Amino acid sequence: MFDLADRISAFEVLGRFLGQYSETRKDADLKKLNSFFLDDFRNTIIQAGIYNNWFTQDNVEYALQQWSEALSQAELEAWVQRYPADHFHPSPSRTVALIMAGNIPMVGFHDFLSVLLSGHKALIKPSSDDSLLITFIAQILVAIDRRFAEHILFAEGKLSDFDAVIATGSNNSSRYFDYYFSKYPHIIRKNRTSTAVLLGDETQEQLEKLGDDVFRYFGLGCRSISKLYLPKGFDLDRIFKAFYNYKGVIDNKKYSNNYDYNRAIFLMEKQAFLENGFVMLKESDRLHAPAAIVYYEFYENREALTQTLAKLEEQLQCVVGQKRAPLAQIGFGQSQQPHLWDYADKVDTLRFLRTI
Secondary structure, three states: OOOHHHHHHHHHHHHHHHOOOOOOOOOHHHHHHHHHHHHHHHHHHHHHHHHOOOOOHHHHHHHHHHHHHHOOHHHHHHHHOOOOHHHHOOOOOOEEEEEOOOOOOOOOHHHHHHHHHOOOEEEEEOOOOOOHHHHHHHHHHHHHOHHHHHOEEEOOOOOOOOOEEEEEOOHHHHHHHHHHOOOOOEEEEOOOEEEEEOOOOOOHHHHHHHHHHHHHHHHOOOOOEEEEEEEOOOOHHHHHHHHHHHHHHHHOHHHHHHHHHHHHHHHHOOOOOEEOOOOEEEEOOOOOOOOOEEEEEEEOOHHHHHHHHHHOHHHEEEEEEOOOOOOOOEOOOOOOOOOOOOOHHHOOHHHHHHHO
16 A cells, blocks of 8 residues: 555655755765666756756755755655645545646646645646756656656646646646636646835845845746835845845846846836846836846835735735735745745645545
8 A cells, every 4th residue: 555654755765865966965874776866866957957047056956955855754744734634545546737837946846746645646747948857856756666656657749648737837828728628627827926025124134035035046936036015215225235145147148138138128118227237126016027127116005015915916926024014924035945835826736636
């Protein structure tokens, strides 16, 4: 019997394996697994960056570190204990098609984890931008416990023979997904972004941590901060000063191309903006900013801002700020460190999987 305890144990081992991303990190307890896979794993990290220039080694290793910590025995058990025991023993097991995004490294791994822990089968359609990591990690998991081999499938060509769908994409692709998968139980995710609310009395350290929320993964994730709400009169030079440590993002060719392109558009259209050579700040009521741009908006009344943010709930993944800030859910520097139960689009994936 392939019970929940066995599945958790396998993912815990996978978490420890993922923590060995650098040459200085090696788990002596994984000697056999490492002898077969560790060198190839480290090569795959490098290959992922060559194949997709957004996936720098630093960002891939950051993602691996976050998942290594999330897959600890304590974290996995804290997650599953939120649900009844029969939640993880479906009868019969279903096949769930996973259409994954590729905007940041391993962005589809949470769905993969959720389906397998739930006792279902995962039919995976990886993004062409992030196919190397998820494919390799699936091989490792099967090597840890061969019983997963019957639960992991990779789709070639058109998806077929599935019972439910979890698809992640843009607002445009979501309309296609809604139409194509309407007859199946489904979760269809759209574009989301995140914002930060500043009160004006933040410390330099807090603002520097905000920089990680903005620049980690080059701002391409749904948990990346693309919009700042600032109290009226806030000194924008404080933002530029705090962000200075992240100036190295401009060395990435894809990022610098975005910077140059959007800067040229602003200049040609004579739009007002501020810049420091690696990021542009632009006053706007929009939420979704292109790479290399951070929108900002001044507010005067916190109560009114609370109402504004409440109306934008369907577009926001998270709100960063001090505990006193309107609707702030997490502290500075923590937007890319979600718990396993911090679901994308705030849709409980495990609860959904129990209903199919």
